[in-house]
Amino acid sequence: MGESGLELLRPAVLELSRQTGASVTAVYLPSADEPVLKLAVLGGVPWDIARPWARVAPETASPVSDAVREKRLVWVGGPEELARRYPRLALVVPYRFTLAAASLTSGPDTWGGVVLQWPASHPARLSPRERDTVIGGCHRLSRVLRQAALDGRPIRPGSQPLMLPPVRARTAGAAEAHAAVDFAERIPGGCCSLDVDGRIAFVSTRGAELLGAGIPDLLGAKPWEALPWLDDPVAEDTYRAAVLSREPASFTALRPPDRWLSFRLDPDASGVSVHITPTPSAHTHAPVVNPPPPHSASPATTGRAVALYPLMHLAATLTEAVGVRDVVDQVADQVLPAFGARAVVLMTAQEGRLRIIGYRGYTADLMKRFDGAPLTSGTPAVRALTTGVPGFFATFAELKRAYPPAELQDGMASWAFLPLITSGRPVGSLVLAYDETHPFTPEERAVLTSTAGLIAQALDRALLYDTKHQLVHNLQAGLLPHTLPDVPGLDVAARYLPATRGMDIGGDFYDLIRLDPTTAAAAIGDVQGHNVNAAALMGQVRTAVHATAGAPPGEVLTRTNRLLTDLDPGLFTSCLYAHLDLAAHRVLLASAGHPPPLLRHPDGRTEILAVPPGLLLGIDPGAHYPSLRIPLPSGSMLVLYTDGLVEAPGSDIGDAIDRLAGALARSDAPTMNALADTLVRHARRTAPRSDDIALLLIRRE
Numbered sequence: 001m002g003e004s005g006l007e008l009l010r011p012a013v014l015e016l017s018r019q020t021g022a023s024v025t026a027v028y029l030p031s032a033d034e035p036v037l038k039l040a041v042l043g044g045v046p047w048d049i050a051r052p053w054a055r056v057a058p059e060t061a062s063p064v065s066d067a068v069r070e071k072r073l074v075w076v077g078g079p080e081e082l083a084r085r086y087p088r089l090a091l092v093v094p095y096r097f098t099l100a101a102a103s104l105t106s107g108p109d110t111w112g113g114v115v116l117q118w119p120a121s122h123p124a125r126l127s128p129r130e131r132d133t134v135i136g137g138c139h140r141l142s143r144v145l146r147q148a149a150l151d152g153r154p155i156r157p158g159s160q161p162l163m164l165p166p167v168r169a170r171t172a173g174a175a176e177a178h179a180a181v182d183f184a185e186r187i188p189g190g191c192c193s194l195d196v197d198g199r200i201a202f203v204s205t206r207g208a209e210l211l212g213a214g215i216p217d218l219l220g221a222k223p224w225e226a227l228p229w230l231d232d233p234v235a236e237d238t239y240r241a242a243v244l245s246r247e248p249a250s251f252t253a254l255r256p257p258d259r260w261l262s263f264r265l266d267p268d269a270s271g272v273s274v275h276i277t278p279t280p281s282a283h284t285h286a287p288v289v290n291p292p293p294p295h296s297a298s299p300a301t302t303g304r305a306v307a308l309y310p311l312m313h314l315a316a317t318l319t320e321a322v323g324v325r326d327v328v329d330q331v332a333d334q335v336l337p338a339f340g341a342r343a344v345v346l347m348t349a350q351e352g353r354l355r356i357i358g359y360r361g362y363t364a365d366l367m368k369r370f371d372g373a374p375l376t377s378g379t380p381a382v383r384a385l386t387t388g389v390p391g392f393f394a395t396f397a398e399l400k401r402a403y404p405p406a407e408l409q410d411g412m413a414s415w416a417f418l419p420l421i422t423s424g425r426p427v428g429s430l431v432l433a434y435d436e437t438h439p440f441t442p443e444e445r446a447v448l449t450s451t452a453g454l455i456a457q458a459l460d461r462a463l464l465y466d467t468k469h470q471l472v473h474n475l476q477a478g479l480l481p482h483t484l485p486d487v488p489g490l491d492v493a494a495r496y497l498p499a500t501r502g503m504d505i506g507g508d509f510y511d512l513i514r515l516d517p518t519t520a521a522a523a524i525g526d527v528q529g530h531n532v533n534a535a536a537l538m539g540q541v542r543t544a545v546h547a548t549a550g551a552p553p554g555e556v557l558t559r560t561n562r563l564l565t566d567l568d569p570g571l572f573t574s575c576l577y578a579h580l581d582l583a584a585h586r587v588l589l590a591s592a593g594h595p596p597p598l599l600r601h602p603d604g605r606t607e608i609l610a611v612p613p614g615l616l617l618g619i620d621p622g623a624h625y626p627s628l629r630i631p632l633p634s635g636s637m638l639v640l641y642t643d644g645l646v647e648a649p650g651s652d653i654g655d656a657i658d659r660l661a662g663a664l665a666r667s668d669a670p671t672m673n674a675l676a677d678t679l680v681r682h683a684r685r686t687a688p689r690s691d692d693i694a695l696l697l698i699r700r701e
Contacts, residue, residue: 005155006040006162008144013041014164016114016137020130023097023246023269024117025164027104027141028056028064029157036329037068037113038157043164044117044269046197049240051337052092054161057329060320061086063101068113073134074101077124088316096120096245102134104142111145114138119246166196166270189277196271198222198239210276212255229256235263242267252279314338314451318458323469327462328358331455335432336360339448342412342435345370346455347381348420348428348463354382361433366410378403381429384417388426390449391417392440414438416448420456427456427463485514489582491701493672495680497644497693507534507573508642508694509542513549518583521549521556524640524696525575525594525617537569541617545577553577553590557614557625561592564618572616576640580632580698587632590625592617595643595653598661602635606665608657637699639664644691645683672697 009027017025024044028037037056056065063086067074076082076099083090098118104111116134126134148155172180181202184191190207192200200218208215211227223239224230234251242249242265250264262279265272314334321327328346336344343361347354356371373379380391380403393399393415396408412433420428430452440448484492494510507527514520523545527534544560551559556577564573576594580587589597589609593616600606614625632638646656663682669675676697683693 005148005153006158008148008155009041009141010162010164012137012140012144013043016116016134016141017043017164017167019133019137020116021118022116023119024099024115024244026050026053026064026115026161027112028068028115029112029145029155031055032154032156037064039161040112040155040157041164042161044166044196045243047160047163048198049243050161052334054337055329055333057326062089063099064113064115067101068103068110071103071105071110073103073131075126076100077126078120081124088320092316093240093244095241096247098122098124098126100126100134102138104138104145106139106142106146109146111142111149114141117244121246168270187275189275191276192218192223192274194223194239194272194274198243198272200226201271207274207276210255210261210278229253238263239265239272242272315454318454321458321462323466324357324459324462327455327458330458331430332358332360335451335455339432339444340434340438341416341432343410343431343433345381345431345433346428346459347385347431348459349375349385349426352376354379354385354429357428362410369409378405380406380415380417381431384419385426385429388419388421390419390445390452391415392445392448393417394439395437411435414440416440418448418452420452420459422453422456422460427460430455480509481511484512485520487512487514487520487582488517489701490520490580491672491699493676493697495676495693495695497680507538507571508644508692509538510640510694510696511542511545512696512698513546515550518581519550520580520582521545522578522580522638522640522696522698523549523575524642524694525573525592526642526644526692526694527573528571528616534571537564537567537571537573540564540567541573541575545575550579552627553579553588554625554627557590557592557617558623561615561617561619561623561625562621565621567618569618572618574616574643576611578638578640578698582700585632585634585700586629587638588627588629590614590627592623592625595641595646595657597641598639598657598664599630600637600639600664602633604665606661608661632700634700637697639679640696640698641679642692642694644693645679645695647691672699 013025013027022044025042026039027041029040031038035058037058039050039054042050056062058065058069063074063076076085078098079090079094079096097120100116102114104113145155184202184204185206187204190204190210192203192207195201199220199222203215203218205215208218211218213226218226224232224235230253235253238249238251246267248264248266250262252260252262254260260279262277264275314330317330317334318327321330331346332344335341343359345356345359345362345367347356352375353372354375356367359367373382375382375386380399384391391402393402395414399406399415410433413436414434416432418430418432419426420430432448480496484494492512496508496510508525510524512520512522525541527538527541541560541564544563545556548556548559557575560575573592574594575592576589576597578587578589578597589611591611592614596611597609598606599609609628609630611628612626615623643653646660647653648656660679660682663679667675667678669678676695679695680693
């Protein structure tokens with residue numbers, strides 16, 4: 001058994017695949033080193049096809065990440081639903097199939113996720129029995145993962161997934177195998193068999209003749225690697241469609257100089273049977289493979305069919321990349337396997353130097369040595385950026401001839417230095433390194449240069465996004481209190497978490513105001529909208545509350561409401577204001593359409609306070625805000641929060657508040673800060689959050 005312990009999962013995964021009848025089974029587990037889900041177990045599809053999805057970020061929109069994040073079963077009933085819900089995935093795999101994704105959970109713990117895929121013939125709906133079977137199989141896998149963790153040997157994904165063997169209808173003895181070969185030799189035309197990895201496992205004599213190659217040269221090779229005239233996206237795409245949909249597919253190709261051949265592919269779990277017949281013209285079948293000019297091909301080089309699939313996938317994923325970190329992750333995930341490289345480095349020009357903003361395959365110490373090279377230096381990466389000309393070096397000797405000062409420090413054998421240029425403006429450089437000698441064919445150089453152009457556009461957008469994102473959140477942070485005042489008799493903690501997605505600035509705020517030695521005021525609110533206007537209005541609301549703090553809560557909200565209606569900003573604000581009388585051990589509360597506060601009693605009992613609701617601020621200048629008076633004995637705690645802590649799409653906010661109250665009652669956090677972190681984790685664990693979160697905890701000592 002390997003160090004990762006993945007073999008422990010094999011029986012349960014095989015049983016799940018058998019019981020569900022799924023054609024593809026994939027298990028994703030969280031990486032121990034970074035916040036991603038990695039493909040850990042795979043069956044029913046070649047690793048080369050699944051490689052672009054070897055790593056999935058938990059926050060991205062994909063069936064498995066949604067299932068894991070939301071702890072539910074995700075069902076996609078066909079290509080139309082896939083295009084509607086997951087357009088990026090549908091763009092890259094526009095084939096007919098259905099799939100389910102489910103989370104691997106036990107109690108509050110999430111261990112990973114499972115993806116099951118069925119052929120196109122599967123109904124568009126998952127039957128109740130199938131659903132129960134999927135959920136039951138996930139429970140079995142979760143128990144294995146949980147037990148391994150309890151034993152101190154958690155199961156982790158490896159560098160490549162554990163590949164499950166193909167499911168065969170039956171096996172044949174020697175005599176029967178010979179009879180099968182005789183049968184294939186008698187079939188009109190020719191035929192061959194591709195194994196689960198797409199390699200030729202058998203080819204008939206007539207099939208080899210039609211393909212124009214010897215049987216020994218074909219066995220063990222992929223058709224588009226062994227036959228240059230098949231190195232075209234149409235051939236591999238047709239193969240991929242057959243494998244993923246488990247439906248017959250066909251295409252026509254021209255074997256130079258003038259022989260048209262028709263290929264029919266019939267797939268099952270063990271591989272693909274290919275029937276090859278001569279055809280009089282390209283119009284007999286579709287689609288058609290147009291032959292490229294004759295050239296040599298080798299498994300070590302990247303042909304068009306192999307390169308264009310991940311390039312298309314990269315283009316689709318980069319459309320969803322938001323910040324620089326997203327671009328770096330997508331480039332590393334897609335480019336390394338697509339071009340067989342061992343390491344990648346992404347750099348941008350900053351203040352006259354070339355700064356490394358992301359890398360994979362190298363150590364941090366090595367990157368420190370190369371980071372910050374002046375743009376006046378003659379390094380290959382700088383030269384590519386400043387001249388706009390890529391550099392390809394198949395050996396270190398070639399690199400040394402071009403750049404005599406170069407020293408071999410990374411242990412690699414070949415390098416590509418690509419300029420990242422968008423709209424004629426240099427953005428940065430991309431370095432690909434190979435641990436074995438890698439000849440860069442003219443075709444691969446063209447594909448790499450095109451790839452660099454895609455990356456440059458995405459990186460330029462990401463740099464602009466990150467700059468604006470930092471600007472707006474710095475603005476919001478400046479409008480919130482940097483520290484809470486020290487109020488004798490109170491233990492307090494606060495949290496503000498910006499929205500996890502998007503550049504917009506939020507309008508959530510909180511405040512604690514010391515009025516005199518025995519009284520204090522607390523406020524929390526949420527301005528409608530997520531933009532600079534909302535942030536500006538938030539600052540005005542905070543100022544108005546500060547100016548009137550000390551008055552009865554209802555009067556504070558009334559005066560603030562009048563100010564907002566006079567300003568007429570076109571935005572509404574919810575607010576909760578609390579006046580704490582520490583000498584009298586009581587608190588007065590008033591609400592302007594804000595979620596109800598929670599009170600935890602000294603004995604741990606927690607209740608939701610029914611503060612009389614008032615209108616949102618900024619609607620009616622004559623609105624009235626009644627107050628609620630409650631005792632606040634020593635050891636009791638008041639919890640104020642904004643709706644981002646409890647509101648989530650598809651969930652009832654009342655139920656969410658009840659769950660939050662339950663989490664507060666159960667918590668045994670030793671400090672207020674620890675309790676604040678516990679409540680935030682609870683909110684994020686129970687449902688995905690897309691809004692800002694503000695939280696203020698106040699405990700009477």
